[in-house]
Amino acid sequence: MTLATPLDAPTRWASRFAALGPAFGTALPPTPLPAPYWVGRNPALAQGLGLNPDWMDSDEALSVFTGNHVPDGARPMASVYSGHQFGVWAGQLGDGRALLLGEWDTPLGPQEVQLKGAGRTPYSRMGDGRAVLRSSIREFLCSEAMHALGVPTTRALCVTGSDAPVRRETMETAAVVTRVAPSFIRFGHFEHFSHHDQHAELRRLADFVIEHFYPECAQAQGNPYAALLQAVSERTAVLLSHWQAVGFCHGVMNTDNMSILGLTIDYGPFQFLDAYVPGHICNHSDSSGRYAYSRQPNIAYWNLFCLGQALLPLMDEQQQALDALESYKAVYPEQLFARLGAKLGLAEVTPGDRELCENLLRLLAQDKVDHTHFWRRLSHAVARGDFEPVRDLFLDRPALDTWLAGYRERIGGQSAEPTGTRMLQTNPKFVLRNHLGELAIRAAQAKDFSAVSTLFTLISQPFDEHPGHEEQAGFPPDWASQIEISCSS
Numbered sequence: 001m002t003l004a005t006p007l008d009a010p011t012r013w014a015s016r017f018a019a020l021g022p023a024f025g026t027a028l029p030p031t032p033l034p035a036p037y038w039v040g041r042n043p044a045l046a047q048g049l050g051l052n053p054d055w056m057d058s059d060e061a062l063s064v065f066t067g068n069h070v071p072d073g074a075r076p077m078a079s080v081y082s083g084h085q086f087g088v089w090a091g092q093l094g095d096g097r098a099l100l101l102g103e104w105d106t107p108l109g110p111q112e113v114q115l116k117g118a119g120r121t122p123y124s125r126m127g128d129g130r131a132v133l134r135s136s137i138r139e140f141l142c143s144e145a146m147h148a149l150g151v152p153t154t155r156a157l158c159v160t161g162s163d164a165p166v167r168r169e170t171m172e173t174a175a176v177v178t179r180v181a182p183s184f185i186r187f188g189h190f191e192h193f194s195h196h197d198q199h200a201e202l203r204r205l206a207d208f209v210i211e212h213f214y215p216e217c218a219q220a221q222g223n224p225y226a227a228l229l230q231a232v233s234e235r236t237a238v239l240l241s242h243w244q245a246v247g248f249c250h251g252v253m254n255t256d257n258m259s260i261l262g263l264t265i266d267y268g269p270f271q272f273l274d275a276y277v278p279g280h281i282c283n284h285s286d287s288s289g290r291y292a293y294s295r296q297p298n299i300a301y302w303n304l305f306c307l308g309q310a311l312l313p314l315m316d317e318q319q320q321a322l323d324a325l326e327s328y329k330a331v332y333p334e335q336l337f338a339r340l341g342a343k344l345g346l347a348e349v350t351p352g353d354r355e356l357c358e359n360l361l362r363l364l365a366q367d368k369v370d371h372t373h374f375w376r377r378l379s380h381a382v383a384r385g386d387f388e389p390v391r392d393l394f395l396d397r398p399a400l401d402t403w404l405a406g407y408r409e410r411i412g413g414q415s416a417e418p419t420g421t422r423m424l425q426t427n428p429k430f431v432l433r434n435h436l437g438e439l440a441i442r443a444a445q446a447k448d449f450s451a452v453s454t455l456f457t458l459i460s461q462p463f464d465e466h467p468g469h470e471e472q473a474g475f476p477p478d479w480a481s482q483i484e485i486s487c488s489s
């Protein structure tokens, strides 16, 4: 059964966040774009949300998701937040180009719907309020790639484009991504009200988040806001364990890009690792490597510390915040090794397995082994009992052989076939490598959207074989390492 379109049921747009009041943002309509066209759509998500497929095909939907038509009952708004960018207090930021269109009751629960790239807002500062086609396609594809890999993330319903020019380093064209999440509240929202000593608003925001997303904190022993900080620390630890295990670099882990729900949010210069290089920096603007792959877990903790600082006015003593943050340090490694153990096909992960994992990561780094190929080949090797394709990936074969001997002994008691099959459902064949996104973007810039759609299919079912698409599962070409992705989007 499909539900009525949102347009048939205007009250479905009312947003609980918008009802918090004018201190939290500014109501304003999106700025229309000329002659929009579809760039990509996510039928599975549309269906999951209960959207009528006929409506998703309509000009009205195209118009709504470009920001050219505000549906009855919707009251779009831009929210205000602040944050630390690259380790420095950046002051007031806010939705400079995103608009919360409203909220839907869906079979997936209440979901906020945002248009990113919908025009200037009071928080645009020097920006034009637009998003370019290139970065919109990257966000669309990556949020669904992450979702399919089981990583908590905001979702993307569609991308529309327009030939309206947008100036970045060169002239590009505009696009709008419609993204969907239970909430887009960031650490920076809390920092904003705390910094301005708006303690009533700070409390209202924290109570809102507890009521709707962390109800167990209301009942927790002690201070509920300390309980919230602990719960967010735990979710963030889970998120980071996913990122590190799938080889995802976010690229701009500023506190305004950290979701209070522990979701991956604000896809910018992200990258999935090709070679396993722990120090890899995916953001061309990050000259000091603050957000390098291996530093992400520590940066998340630093960001949680900022959140803790922001919540202090709601606590009785500083120690409550410090104690709450401690949970990150316990949960992150536990979750990381659980995920690495699953990638290794271990039915159960024991403390002794940490050494096995750490030794492996050291070998992968030493030989700069391709991350995705290693795990996929290891999965096939376990299933078939032939480890030569894994050995082919390494230079230091004696060191690998020593590790493999220990690994095979460790999984020796497990039956090979189901273990291999499980590993093939854990270690993807397809990830959104930079060069794949780049090829799809180049075609889309020439108005051929078929590569976006093909890639979308592959990364939406990343564990399937997809015969005929070996090229997209291959090693990156030489030019992949020359791709420079910066904050400019």
Ligand code: AMP
Residues within 6 Å of the ligand: 093, 094, 095, 096, 097, 098, 123, 124, 125, 126, 127, 128, 129, 130, 131, 252, 256, 257, 266, 268, 487, 489
């Ligand atoms: P980001 O680095 O994308 O997380 O953006 C940081 C801040 O800059 C946020 O407040 C964004 O809304 C804002 N911003 C980024 N790009 C633009 C743009 N083109 N126009 C207006 N605001 C922008």
Ligand code: MG
Residues within 6 Å of the ligand: 256, 257, 266
């Ligand atoms: Mg951002």
